[in-house]
Amino acid sequence: MPHLDLLSTFLEVYRAGSLSAAAQRLGVTQPAVSGQLARLEERIGEPLFVRGSRGVTPTRRAALLAARVGAHVDGLRGALDPADEPPLRGTVRIGGAAEVMALRVLPALAGLTGRGLTVHVTLGLADDLLSQLADDRLDLVVSAVRPSRTGLLAAPLVDEEFVLVAPPALAHTVDADRLRSEPVAALAHLPLVAYAEELPIVRRYWRGEFGRRPPNPVALVVADLRAVLAAVAAGAGISVLPRYIAAPALAAGEVVQLHRPEVAPLNTLYTAVRRGGAAGPAVTVVRDRLQQAARGWSSL
Template sequence: MDLALLRTFVTVHRAGSFTRAAALLGLSQPAVTSQIRTLERQLGRPLFLRQARGVTPTTIGDELAHKTAPHLDALVEIAETVADDSSLRTLHLAGPPEFTAERALPALTELTGEDGRALALRASFGNAQEALDGLAAGHHDLAIGTARPRGSLLTATALCDEVHVLVAAPDWAERAGVEDLRDTDAPALKDVPVVDVHESLPFVGRYWASVFDARPSVPATVVAPDLRAALACTVAGAGLAVLPRYLCTEALDRGDVVALHDPPVPPLRTYFLVVRTGTLAMPHIARAHEWLLRAASDWN
């Protein structure tokens, strides 16, 4: 059986779409369709059910993917090892920009060694779905996400919980009359402008629903698709924001921002460390995976 056909098959299975698989493989969609049809003729069984949006694997398709994907990944690893005549291994990591930059990458740099020859790091930033799609397609070795992926082609391990804090510059806290942080309610904050990463207010909206059992009453005044930018705008007085505690701890300590609320149970978001099933057999991936889990035990 042609390994190129199997590679195309596994990519389609992971991507869930001929179009997306074609883009990942650098092929045309007709070429991908032709290869899958050739493989189906060789096996005498359909591997995918064509749908309006993408494809769904048949039982035979799922079985073939589970049997072949780990071996294809291992062959890629062997090819990379043979092509590389040094001891340097490259780890491709994907995840959200703020958490990856502030938490994961600093922890993993300890694995590069004093001479930088133990491990090379390559990072890609994106949303959770982009990271998982890239991981499934073989572009990344590890992905950090905020949702546990479905199916068995990807394996997720809980990494850490992220505590969210409602903050604003001191002037806004004074204007809102925030005195007893535990008793602050949503109406007391109705006139404070909002800073978030998207028009849908994913952070503020989740906080309001979890803590106040309500929806935010005003749209975002500032939308910045990076939590570090949201923090900078909040420090500058743009309004209130809901931010991960690790990201705003120093600003809180300096008094650049203050917590507007101290709920008995603060909202949390769980991060997961995700790999392609079977790839933890590769030493450099397993080492980075273990190192991140160990480092996360000290994160708060």
């Protein structure tokens, strides 16, 4: 099965985060791993990893390929040598923002817990969670920022699309013509509902779409995007939210999309683990399951 060998090598590189670590796990030389990876990249027609001084970083194509073939390759290897099949036992410690964990990540992992895997979840901000990952207090983090720490390996998971939303009553106070020509001024009278005092999501939207910080007054700050949506729907102000959170309220008419950019603002979520695969095969199973589930999420 020559293609299975290529895919097996690819998966080891993807999971270990370096050619040398993959070679050690496969019991072959690093040039052999590099050669097989080059053959697969040639067959696919695009690179699967970005090479760096501390290892390799998977491209989006690599993440999609791993999600597509991981379980199948593991199953075939397990049929030949059951000892190679990743076990579904033990505990995996994962971290992420409360909203995406509740609405996407944990439902995707429910099937694994039903097969015997224990999952311990820590909710919080990306920087804090990535520090815990680096310190071996977590095994995997779903991060809204790309990790820059030495020793962490990140793979793209899914893109979040952001929308500017308002309750209908406030939306009616915005002059449509002025919103097109002078958006900052047209929106300046509307109070903001924010996730944090620094306005991280709102500020990024204003700068990306309007070229400056928002001058608006801040009416309410709450560190949960679902609570932000509830406050906006109740009339407290306007805010910027991931579409997957705002979608039910948009469909129900409880809030409206106040601004429609030509290109939707996106932010990539990543899965982050420690390099070298030291956390064990259960973490690999969890990461592969999330990548597989994310293919059905489209953009969030």
